[in-house]
Amino acid sequence: MPVPEKNSVHKRSLLRDDVYASIRDAIVDGTFAPGERLRDSELEKWLGVSRTPIREALLRLERGGLVVSLPGKATLVAPYDPASTHGVQQVTAALHELAARLALPAVTDEQLAAMEDANACFAAALDTEDVDGALGADDDFHEVFIAASGNETIAQVLSQLTPVLRRVERMRFSSHSGRESVAQHELIVQHAREGKFDEALVAVRENWLSLPHVSPDSMAAPHNTH
Known part of the structure; x- marks a missing residue:
């Protein structure tokens, strides 16, 4: 080990x-x-x-x-198990959509501005291939709706589920495909600002469901055999 x-x-x-x-x-x-x-x-x-x-x-x-x-x-x-990871991805997407549904009616301009700032940091981290920075900024972006939802259970369950997806997210954010999330984030904020809540909810769900399906062979092999 x-x-x-x-x-x-x-x-x-x-x-x-x-x-x-x-x-x-x-x-x-x-x-x-x-x-x-x-x-x-x-x-x-x-x-x-x-x-x-x-x-x-x-x-x-x-x-x-x-x-x-x-x-x-x-x-x-x-x-890495593609089937179970996909199941976690579906539940995670649904929970983020629920958080957005609860948050959107009361979300403030300041909170949306915070999401825009987080997305700018996210894009900058991708440009410099800073995967850890990208993950942190992505968390900051989605945390706005989670906090604004006022539902602590959502945050607690996501804290258990999200690590399972991190291995896939790290692969995505280390490649050019990660840039797709920048535009998806922009669309979420745009719909929220325009009061298009249904469209915003769809964009949130699709953002999480857009994580790629990765083959087990593409994951890192163990460093040693014990």
Whole structure:
């Protein structure tokens, strides 16, 4: 298992959410590739925490579809599964559409301006091939409707689902196809400004459903065999 060079990156007071986020992000960005074995001892050394928060994080990741546990054998990074990923994509699109439906009647000019700013940052990150920056700006764009919806359950469920799509998003935003999202974002804001809520909802849904279908072979292979 390839462990990031910097050890003990967190203090003992590390919250369990931070342990979860660290392992999740290493899976999403490909540091821990599909099929990679996750060893508790190596994760302890990397994160500088005890085994308990690590096991809790791995259980959360298993529920979220990023980790597979083989009882009595090993814990592995889940292989990329096109069918299950497509299912997550459909639910994610529906939840973002619901957030927009709840937010649009009361969305303000300032909030729409924030979406435009986020989209400008998103486009700039794509231009410089800054995938992490693009992902962050994309999150900022969609977070406006999520926050404005006033529905905390939407945010909670999306926090579980979105990481499954991150591996696909990283591939999209590292290629020219990612530019399609810039225009899709612009269309969402345009419809919202013009009060065309039905059109805006369709644009939100299509933006999420436009993520490409990726073959398992195109995902990074494990760095090592354990």
